[in-house]
Amino acid sequence: MTWLDLPEDSVFGLANLPYGVFSRPGQEPRVGIAVGSSVLDVGTLAEAAGAAFAPVLWGPSLNPFLAAGRETWSLVREKVTEWLSDEAHRDLVTPHLVPLAEVQLHLPFEVADYVDFYSNEHHAVNAGTIFRLADDATDALTPNWKHLPIGYHGRAGTVVVSGTPIVRPSGQRKPRNEEKPTYGPSLRLDIEAEVGFVVGTPSKLGEQVGVGAFEDHVFGVCLVNDWSARDIQAWEYQPLGPFLGKSFATSVSPWIVPLEALQHARVAPPPQDPEPLPYLLGDTHWGLDLGMEIRVNGHVVSRPPFATQYWTAAQQLAHLTVNGASLRTGDLYASGTVSGPEKDQRGSLLELSWGGREPFDLPDGSQRTFLEDGDEVIITATAPGPDGARIGFGEVAGRVVPAVTEEK
CATH class of the missing domain: 3.90.850.10 (Fumarylacetoacetase-like, C-terminal domain)
Structure with missing residues (x-):
């Protein structure tokens, strides 16, 4: 369940929450999560919420987040799911949702090998x-x-x-x-x-x-x-x-x-x-x-x-x-x-x-x-x-x- 208005057949629903890197005109690339027809600016949201993991979600690639390890991956997923599920977080989250049609998507991580x-x-x-x-x-x-x-x-x-x-x-x-x-x-x-x-x-x-x-x-x-x-x-x-x-x-x-x-x-x-x-x-x-x-x-x-x-x-x-x-x-x-x-x-x-x-x-x-x-x-x-x-x-x-x- 979510307070977001997502189509039932959305492939970017709460069961998914895939990560990428996006930018808006005039802005630097940053980490985002696809949710329905929007991108969640998860780094700025995490900072606004005072989450301890916010620093690994800043920057132009997923590499810091990837390097943080399995425990952090699960923690962030759990917290993002909570933010998008509980109506109490609507006002906190809404300013950090960007229409997917307005962004450019980038290579999501720096490829090592x-x-x-x-x-x-x-x-x-x-x-x-x-x-x-x-x-x-x-x-x-x-x-x-x-x-x-x-x-x-x-x-x-x-x-x-x-x-x-x-x-x-x-x-x-x-x-x-x-x-x-x-x-x-x-x-x-x-x-x-x-x-x-x-x-x-x-x-x-x-x-x-x-x-x-x-x-x-x-x-x-x-x-x-x-x-x-x-x-x-x-x-x-x-x-x-x-x-x-x-x-x-x-x-x-x-x-x-x-x-x-x-x-x-x-x-x-x-x-x-x-x-x-x-x-x-x-x-x-x-x-x-x-x-x-x-x-x-x-x-x-x-x-x-x-x-x-x-x-x-x-x-x-x-x-x-x-x-x-x-x-x-x-x-x-x-x-x-x-x-x-x-x-x-x-x-x-x-x-x-x-x-x-x-x-x-x-x-x-x-x-x-x-x-x-x-x-x-x-x-x-x-x-x-x-x-x-x-x-x-x-x-x-x-x-x-x-x-x-x-x-x-």
Whole structure:
């Protein structure tokens, strides 16, 4: 219950309370919480209320709040819920509510490191079949795939907030039928619909973070579009892995949904066979029932189900740190492309067009295999909340703009 006039179907209700960073014209960015069609200026409210945690909610990023740790995350959530539920706080809170339509949303946290995983079996089988021309699922998966969450380190400096234009990248490409590589703008620009996990509490170098410590270190969840230049990627990843084909841009949604808001979305992950090694055991409940949707130029092309993820976020965190790699506040790691078993559940254009061999139609009569200049991609998601509520993640959007012309 709340004294706010919120629609019953609002995905930004009190069961959610996602955090972001916003600004109004002429003002510096500050921490906010999405509530209905408004943003709660939680830093100024906390100061007005004399809350001891007010200092960590000031400033242009969520990092101080993330670093404060799980106890503070829960305390702030509890207090904000009280402020928005009890009519007695209406006069205190109302001056700190800003219409969402009047604000600009910014990158919500300073990204320390970025890691991307490859943890969906449907996507891995599809991609392996397309890239390696495999005959069946067994051949499509690499021998290590069901033993560990495969991942790579990305580029933190090119993580951008939703709405940032995506400049078509250039690099080397070498089609199978060509003898030599050529240089130029990517001709096979793709998307990857993913879910991101934001680290708050750091760990020490040399320390392992077990699956049971997931909630102590990870604050919340966002949406990710890991833009991919498939032609650049296919030529350069032999033998080391993604580099320029991935590092030009990764878009994230502006709202970070706390793990505490996702308790009703938790599900058991798919069965894992063979049984993982001991350091990856113990997580039987951090699969997430998120319904995702991908739109290209306003047209729904896919609805990937996140519950199909083979490796969970807790297992990914455990593997990420098993060698003693330390966590830092602001670390972001992404799930890898989310795909389901059906064609209309594939999380990348690589899969939807089957490597460019099966173009798909858009309502304007055009066809796509990969993205053209001017195309806009929007990824959204919702999750179940308490009492039939839906938890929203906002959107991660990006429009492709032409490659930068090389100066002579």
